[in-house]
Amino acid sequence: MNSKNRLTRTKAVAATLALTLSIGTLAACGGSDDANPGGNSNPGGEAEITAADMEAALEEGGDLTWWTWVGWSEVQAKAFTDKYPNVNIDVVNVGTGGEEYTQIENALQAGSGAPDIAQIEYFAIPQFALSEGLLDLKQFGFGDLEDKFTASTWAQTSVNEGLYGLPQDSGPIVMMYNAELFEKHSVEVPTTWDEYIAAAETLKKADSTIYMNNEVGGPVSLPLVWAFGGNPFKIEGNNISINTSDQGSSDWAETWNKLVDIDAVSDIATWSTDWWTALGNDSIATVLSGAWMPGIFENSLPDAAGKWRVAPLPTMDGTPITGENGGSSMAITSQTKNPVLAAAFLKWLTTEQESVDLFLESGGFPATTADLSNQEFADKTWDFYGGQKVNQVSIEASNSVSTNWSFLPYQIYAYTVFGDTVGQSFVNRTDFKEGLAAWQETLVTFGNQQGFTVNK
Secondary structure (H helix, E strand, C coil), X not given: CCHXXXXXXXXXXXXXXXXXXHXXXXXXXXXXXXXXXXXXXXXXXXXXXXXXXXXXXXXXXXXXXXXXXXXXXXXHHHHHHHHCCCEEEEEECCCCCHHHHHHHHHHHHHCXXXXXXXXXXXHHHHHHHHCCCEXXXXXXXXXXXXXXXXXXXXXXXXXCCEECCEECECCEEEEEEEHHHHHHCCCCCXXXXXXXXXXHHHHHHHCCXXXXXXXXXXXXXXXXXXXXXXXXXXXXXXXXXXXXCCHHHHHHHHHHHHHHHCCCEECCCCCCHHHHHHHHCCCECEXXXXXXXXXXXXXXXXXXXXXXXXXXXXXXXXXXXECXXXXXXXXXXXXXXXXXXXXXXXXXXXXXXXXXXXXXXXXXXXXXXXXXXXXXXXXXCEHXXXXXXXXXXXXXXXXXXXXXXXXXXXXXXXXXXXXXXXXXXHHHXXXXXXXXXXXXXXXXXHHHHCCCEECC
């Protein structure tokens, strides 16, 4: 569901190599100019399968396989099969993020072995849609569900004229900060990036072992570029423009250059044991992450209860703007043998309040507009955060996500080479603008090799 489930480089490369042939062939044929890049028989977007068809499929029943890594999936599957006892759902965790994507691509290349339903992070949707790995959900009439989800998550599941997933959760970026540490050193909660840098300087001068944040990879850094107002990728059919020196990207790079210059960025990797230790012993002061992170902190740092708070992400001038970090959709793969039953489950899973409530009870942050406008949800107090109404901050962030954003149709590959380019700026403490430029060069070359027209 989130960037915790980030790609490991080796496994993601394997997935990318498998994708290369399918993406390259499609691009070379001009497939991404078509209205329906997934190759489904529904180019006009009209519903071919009715609600009555799905009800009949539920009554008849059958077997479905669902690949997902989230903890609440078993509970949701049980609730569904209790309601529809003729349906059996095999919930399988084949690994998070890139591990799952590798296995899906292996199955697609082999012609069999993919699940009926798969959890797919938003950034990976375009790549799987272009490689004809997912069904266009508009054939089930799901295009009519748009108003049930936030604009940013809906946009990320839509490729050209097709719809390739239904959103489950979202990750508008917020700032988690160690309030006890801030108070101890008389640091005000920053609302701008200049204030954020100043806060980092104050903490560093007070105690050289304190870092404002830590090294992060592409699946976190790029959403921050989004939050800075950047939009380095523009896609029009088969034509792609990549500009990693646009204003937002440059502002992000300059901000991180300043933070690195004052030694405010730890080289500890997110999700590592050292990272959890540093958060627990007050060595890392802030975490910039999706709105799903507060729940993870609550469950993973019990000894830090009362220390942390959540605030809006700083911006360049104090005007609210943020990006999406993580979040995922549920999609139907092109190998499903029971697409109508899979569609019926997918709709229940992401839109029925019974299912959404189970998700919320497990600490997830919704993509559903009804829940984001629910006052009870907004007013929930979190003991871990000193009684703060954390969801109010996250809802505000959800309403501030910039809609000016696109992922590449080969974003999985883009993240695998992030560490070799921008990542070296973290490792070597060098100019992030140079790292972004190197990343752009690599992405342009790869895209043209796959048959896209990039920066031409």
